[in-house]
Amino acid sequence: MRAEGVSPWGTLVFEVMSQQTPIPRVQPIWERWMRDWPGPADLAAAPTADVLIAWDRLGYPSRALRLQQCAAAVAARPGGRVPADMDELMALPGIGPYTASAVSCFAYHRRVAVLDTNVRRVLARTLDGREFAPSSSPGRRERSRAESLLPDDGEACADWNVALMELGALVCDQRAPRCEACPLASECAWLAAGRPAAEVRPRGQAWAGTDRQARGRVMASLRAAHVEGRPLTRADALSAATLPGADPAQASRAVDGLVADGLAVADPVTRDLGLPG
DNA sequence: AAAACGGGGAT
DNA sequence: ATCCCAGTTTT
Structure with missing residues (x-):
């Protein structure tokens, strides 16, 4: 978070959650998250299923997986502390240029431009x-210009x-x-200049009918099954993944993809699905 | 360089 | 019912 009294780890968690999700939706999840797992070692030691359930529908569950991997990497560092340097931050799982700059500046008051x-x-x-x-990600030009605008003092940055x-x-x-x-x-x-319109409008992603929607349905079923203490049969998973009027191959692609990504585990005998331990 | 990756809110 | 939003990893 970008406030006083928040640990560097708390800042990192907040910025990771904010990568694709508006603050109002992040805030309550972050509060409970930090209460349950105040430090990186706490999150690293948690059952991954609990992490995925706590993540709820913040989006892209693989980001929750990487955040837990990041927690383990930070816990393994000297003192278990979050690094302040951009390069060390970006070496952590799930941390790219944006999150590295946000943590470096907000948690450590480094003089870094945060380009979201x-x-x-x-x-x-x-x-x-x-x-x-x-449209692409910020390049050298953009970054150096943004840096030239920064105040001299880190806290002011x-x-x-x-x-x-x-x-x-x-x-x-x-x-x-x-x-x-x-x-x-x-x-x-x-x-x-009279607010001239851009020639090409940035094109948003399609959502309805995509594999992402099918995967999201399966994740929702997996979370529900887990809290009820039961496995999800493969048939039920495929049923959840089947979108109206979709390619029949999509459902199995979604389920198998989740297993391949480590977001779900399949029993080798029954093929029942569950969240990772 | 481009694609994959969720899910909700505004219009 | 449509449109729109965002950063990291993988290909």
């Missing part, structure tokens, strides 16, 4: 006069990064920017 999609959009609009950042992230999330909205409420309106190149 909201910040990239704010900079693209105010400085480049473009509606969106170039944390405030700066949080401010830009919030501005992008709440005011400089992707679809409906509230320029009338924007503190940067008078200096914004995009607003000055």
